[in-house]
Amino acid sequence: MGIIRKTKSVKTLLNEFNKNSSAISVTELITRLNSKFNKTTIYRVLDKLEDDGVLHSFLGKNGLKWYAKCNGCTADNHSDVHPHFQCLDCGKVDCLSINITLPKIPNRKIDLAQFLIQGQCDECLT
Amino acid sequence: MGIIRKTKSVKTLLNEFNKNSSAISVTELITRLNSKFNKTTIYRVLDKLEDDGVLHSFLGKNGLKWYAKCNGCTADNHSDVHPHFQCLDCGKVDCLSINITLPKIPNRKIDLAQFLIQGQCDECLT
DNA sequence: AATATAATGCAACATAGTTGCAATAAAAAA
DNA sequence: TTTTTTATTGCAACTATGTTGCATTATATT
Ligand SMILES: [Mn+2]
Ligand SMILES: [Mn+2]
Ligand SMILES: [Zn+2]
Ligand SMILES: [Zn+2]
Numbered sequence: 001m002g003i004i005r006k007t008k009s010v011k012t013l014l015n016e017f018n019k020n021s022s023a024i025s026v027t028e029l030i031t032r033l034n035s036k037f038n039k040t041t042i043y044r045v046l047d048k049l050e051d052d053g054v055l056h057s058f059l060g061k062n063g064l065k066w067y068a069k070c071n072g073c074t075a076d077n078h079s080d081v082h083p084h085f086q087c088l089d090c091g092k093v094d095c096l097s098i099n100i101t102l103p104k105i106p107n108r109k110i111d112l113a114q115f116l117i118q119g120q121c122d123e124c125l126t
Numbered sequence: 127m128g129i130i131r132k133t134k135s136v137k138t139l140l141n142e143f144n145k146n147s148s149a150i151s152v153t154e155l156i157t158r159l160n161s162k163f164n165k166t167t168i169y170r171v172l173d174k175l176e177d178d179g180v181l182h183s184f185l186g187k188n189g190l191k192w193y194a195k196c197n198g199c200t201a202d203n204h205s206d207v208h209p210h211f212q213c214l215d216c217g218k219v220d221c222l223s224i225n226i227t228l229p230k231i232p233n234r235k236i237d238l239a240q241f242l243i244q245g246q247c248d249e250c251l252t
Numbered sequence: 253a254a255t256a257t258a259a260t261g262c263a264a265c266a267t268a269g270t271t272g273c274a275a276t277a278a279a280a281a282a
Numbered sequence: 283t284t285t286t287t288t289a290t291t292g293c294a295a296c297t298a299t300g301t302t303g304c305a306t307t308a309t310a311t312t
Contacts, residue, residue, distance in 0.1 A: 005258055005309050027299075038261050043300070045259090063189020063268090064299080083229065088237060096231065103209065103224045107248035111214060114242050122233035131278050131289060153268075164292045169269070171290090189299095190268080253312105260307065266300080276291065282284080 002052035023068035023093040056080035087121035128178035135163050149194035149219040182206035213247035
């Protein structure tokens with residue numbers, strides 16, 4: 001079930017994601033909003049925003065959970081099958097709007113795929 | 127640093143991986159060998175076997191750590207950049223010997239990539 | 253303003269993984 | 283074979299991420 005009431009925590013979290021287009025890890029959000037909201041609230045709001053098709057989640061380095069804004073998703077129609085890029089220098093994570101071609105695998109049904117690419121981002125390269 | 131002494135735990139763990147070619151999660155190994163070895167030992171031996179190029183590790187569903195046998199790797203030359211497939215029905219994880227073509231990303235340097243595909247395995251399909 | 257209930261905070265819990273240190277066991281030396 | 287060296291182990295305590303139940307609070311509706 002998604003979000004029903006526009007509470008302070010919902011507005012604050014949405015605001016964090018509107019600052020720029022980068023993904024944000026849950027631990028980073030908890031650190032940032034530590035004084036304002038309980039971590040349980042943050043986990044729950046993020047979960048609902050994902051249900052609503054506002055955010056999508058994925059696992060970054062070390063299996064940490066990250067969230068990023070969706071692009072034209074709705075509650076019934078999520079389509080966030082794109083690779084993610086994590087910079088090993090600064091830690092920043094971005095969604096890559098690249099069409100990844102899933103390999104054909106005999107005798108197996110593919111439901112979903114997650115692709116995490118690691119290296120150095122544009123800013124850290126120079 | 128890798129393995130120096132062929133201890134019971136080393137032999138036992140290698141034996142687990144020689145039963146078949148599937149990957150094994152650390153938690154599964156801890157459960158299996160619970161009565162014989164401490165979990166700390168298991169974590170440490172796996173870590174060393176990876177250093178030696180005997181096993182390689184990756185993250186499966188929920189960010190859990192999995193290990194699988196390497197194929198012709200040495201301590202100085204690991205090359206385990208292949209996709210992994212996890213069955214959502216039985217949980218089994220396999221290495222896919224498929225050559226994945228990394229997408230070209232402008233202004234970024236790619237160091238490594240992990241590709242986890244989820245769905246149904248051959249056995250669970252029928 | 254009164255009501256219904258979604259959302260929150262808190263404490264307690266679950267699980268994966270790590271660390272320091274004393275005790276043990278494998279390999280080398282005697 | 284016995285002694286010595288030190289790599290490895292077990293244990294307990296810890297860190298970190300994430301979850302759950304329940305009483306309290308805040309939002310939206312009447
Ligand atoms: Mn994304
Ligand atoms: Mn593999
Ligand atoms: Zn960077
Ligand atoms: Zn299966």
